[in-house]
Amino acid sequence: MNKNPSFCHTKLFCLSLSFLTLSWGYAQNDKLKSLEIPKTPPLGYESILTAELNDALMPGAAYEVGFWIFGKQLQDESYSYPITVFPSKSGDISNDGISDIVESVQPSPKLEVNPPPNYATRGHFTFIVRPDKPYDHLTIALKNTDTKASPINFKKDIKVIGVFAKPLPTRAMEKVVPPKDAGTIIPDTPVKIAERTLIDSFERYSVSESNVQLGLYDHRRIDNDIVTVYLNGKIAVEQVALKRKKQFFKLNLQPGENIITLHAENLGDVAPNTSAILIKTKTEEFMAVLESDLGQSSYFTLIYEK
Numbered sequence: 001m002n003k004n005p006s007f008c009h010t011k012l013f014c015l016s017l018s019f020l021t022l023s024w025g026y027a028q029n030d031k032l033k034s035l036e037i038p039k040t041p042p043l044g045y046e047s048i049l050t051a052e053l054n055d056a057l058m059p060g061a062a063y064e065v066g067f068w069i070f071g072k073q074l075q076d077e078s079y080s081y082p083i084t085v086f087p088s089k090s091g092d093i094s095n096d097g098i099s100d101i102v103e104s105v106q107p108s109p110k111l112e113v114n115p116p117p118n119y120a121t122r123g124h125f126t127f128i129v130r131p132d133k134p135y136d137h138l139t140i141a142l143k144n145t146d147t148k149a150s151p152i153n154f155k156k157d158i159k160v161i162g163v164f165a166k167p168l169p170t171r172a173m174e175k176v177v178p179p180k181d182a183g184t185i186i187p188d189t190p191v192k193i194a195e196r197t198l199i200d201s202f203e204r205y206s207v208s209e210s211n212v213q214l215g216l217y218d219h220r221r222i223d224n225d226i227v228t229v230y231l232n233g234k235i236a237v238e239q240v241a242l243k244r245k246k247q248f249f250k251l252n253l254q255p256g257e258n259i260i261t262l263h264a265e266n267l268g269d270v271a272p273n274t275s276a277i278l279i280k281t282k283t284e285e286f287m288a289v290l291e292s293d294l295g296q297s298s299y300f301t302l303i304y305e306k
Helices: 005-028
Strands: 032-036 045-057 062-071 079-088 102-104 110-113 122-129 135-143 158-168 196-207 211-217 226-231 234-241 247-252 256-264 273-280 285-292 296-304
Touching: 032 158, 045 079, 045 158, 062 079, 062 110, 062 135, 079 102, 079 122, 122 158, 135 158, 196 285, 211 226, 211 234, 226 273, 234 247, 256 273, 256 285, 285 296
Parallel strands: 196 296
Antiparallel strands: 032 045, 045 135, 062 122, 062 158, 079 110, 079 135, 102 122, 211 247, 211 273, 226 234, 226 256, 256 296, 273 285
């Protein structure tokens, strides 16, 4: 028996968190019917959990899928595996075209577990699914491309809990292009802002209100990132240190296209500078993730249509 008090305390905390998160996940979501034996995913992936849906994910809508994932901690070794969500029909999983319908909210999502005393054994991840046909199952899997044997047992040492799937407001999540004759303003996007080359994320979203709230936060490791946000080439939010807690700011959009650019003031402890951006109106809400460094700034387009 391990009599180390800190070890016991950490273990008790993780068990308590697991129970609470599991209870919340099932209580809050009526779309998940049951958790079944994991189905066999495509070659190179290890399935961890498969959930059967009460209501199928249908084409023409967007769905948010989220979950907590826990990995066993090893004394002297770390490990990291990319995370993927596979929607399927009756559990028959295919990797064909998966990148066209599944989008991760976190860039390059991974289960990363370090040896003690880091206790980095858990994380919450979110994906957006835009179905091309009805799907009644969701499988969460890890990509395993290592040639050497894995230091852990995927079936026994990795747990997924608190799974939820919920529809998102269609208008907020659709990638839209305004009609050419709509009388909207389409600004000329500059090549550079503040001596940084601009990179289009190719994300385009539509809102029905001109006054929106912009929330900034670090959805991954807190590593002292500082950012400035430009709206249509002008500073809207200046020198914000990203935190885990969301910080909100008011934006006033012009009719038509609005260009929102993330400018990195530093690279933090780990490059590049990454920020989650939440856009909220009275009736709509969605999130984007942008990455920028000291040479280039990424942006997305927000379209205001009355």
